[in-house]
Amino acid sequence: MNPEKWSFIFISGEEGSITKEVISDSSYVLLSSRNIGDRLAIAQICCRDDLKQRLAKLGFTIGSKIEIVSRTARGSVIVQTQNQKVGLGALLANNILATNQRNYS
Numbered sequence: 001m002n003p004e005k006w007s008f009i010f011i012s013g014e015e016g017s018i019t020k021e022v023i024s025d026s027s028y029v030l031l032s033s034r035n036i037g038d039r040l041a042i043a044q045i046c047c048r049d050d051l052k053q054r055l056a057k058l059g060f061t062i063g064s065k066i067e068i069v070s071r072t073a074r075g076s077v078i079v080q081t082q083n084q085k086v087g088l089g090a091l092l093a094n095n096i097l098a099t100n101q102r103n104y105s
Helices: 020-024 048-059
Strands: 009-010 039-045 067-070 077-081 082-090 096-102
Touching: none
Parallel strands: 009 082
Antiparallel strands: 039 067, 039 096, 067 077, 077 082
């Protein structure tokens, strides 16, 4: 595959289990609430193990650096990671926590 070209994959998911305690930590944000152009690091992924494995194969793991390239009003997002674009359905994006890259160590 030519590294100048982008692939695109869309993944949908189900409701996860991010706790209110984690969400209340102001350094974390729901991926579904971020804006186009935001550069983030993945902090937590709450979904079934098979979805986590599929995301991991795409390089979408804890600590992964991503950028929001598109989003819908309902929370679906397209993120850029490792020379590919990954579309995440609103339910899945609403169960992924991220932090600004500068805050992630």
